[in-house]
Amino acid sequence: MSAAPAGGGPPEPVVAVPAVPVPLFNVANVLTVLRLALVPVFLLTLFAAPGSTGWRLAAAVVFAVASVTDHIDGTLARRLGLVTDFGKVIDPIADKALTGSALVGLSILGELPWWVTLTIAGREVAITVLRFWVIRYGVIAASYGGKLKTIAQIFAIGLFLLPLPAGFGPVNWFAMGVALVLTVGTGIDYVLRAVRLRASSRTRG
Numbered sequence: 001m002s003a004a005p006a007g008g009g010p011p012e013p014v015v016a017v018p019a020v021p022v023p024l025f026n027v028a029n030v031l032t033v034l035r036l037a038l039v040p041v042f043l044l045t046l047f048a049a050p051g052s053t054g055w056r057l058a059a060a061v062v063f064a065v066a067s068v069t070d071h072i073d074g075t076l077a078r079r080l081g082l083v084t085d086f087g088k089v090i091d092p093i094a095d096k097a098l099t100g101s102a103l104v105g106l107s108i109l110g111e112l113p114w115w116v117t118l119t120i121a122g123r124e125v126a127i128t129v130l131r132f133w134v135i136r137y138g139v140i141a142a143s144y145g146g147k148l149k150t151i152a153q154i155f156a157i158g159l160f161l162l163p164l165p166a167g168f169g170p171v172n173w174f175a176m177g178v179a180l181v182l183t184v185g186t187g188i189d190y191v192l193r194a195v196r197l198r199a200s201s202r203t204r205g
Contacts, residue, residue: 028077036094060161137201152179
């Protein structure tokens with residue numbers, strides 16, 4: 001393509017500027033890897049001294065810091081154009097590793113029934129498998145309900161991690177109940193959207 005100069009004469013060629021590849025080592029990916037690295041640190045603080053208020057508070061703080069990086073890294077990646085294939089893969093892995101380790105840890109300590117942990121973990125594994133099943137037909141965008149589900153899970157787990165007085169038990173269980181409802185409900189919604197996507201792709205094909 002050429003552009004004509006203001007004073008006339010032959011057009012000057014317009015040189016296309018090649019797109020600058022997003023570096024793998026960027027602040028968004030560093031935060032995601034940091035979240036993954038904090039998982040063993042969290043588990044160490046959780047099991048360091050069961051019954052210790054100090055260690056339990058430390059575990060809650062580590063979990064909170066790691067959870068905050070989940071919001072920050074995604075925001076930075078979108079606003080600064082730092083989205084990479086590595087980030088797309090490692091981000092959900094880090095998320096599931098953090099929440100999964102917290103749920104399993106609480107169940108091992110006998111503070112959270114295993115059926116709660118298995119329900120949430122089973123949903124996450126099933127949706128991950130489903131994503132691979134429909135990926136050739138398209139990508140299902142994260143829904144508003146899915147984002148609420150993540151927030152509800154983090155909030156509920158945080159309450160269970162905090163060394164709160166026994167009187168907070170009903171509050172903890174109410175929060176976990178909301179998280180469970182959103183977990184199951186958004187899982188069903190994702191299955192329905194995946195089935196519709198696959199059916200519509202077959203129809204077009």
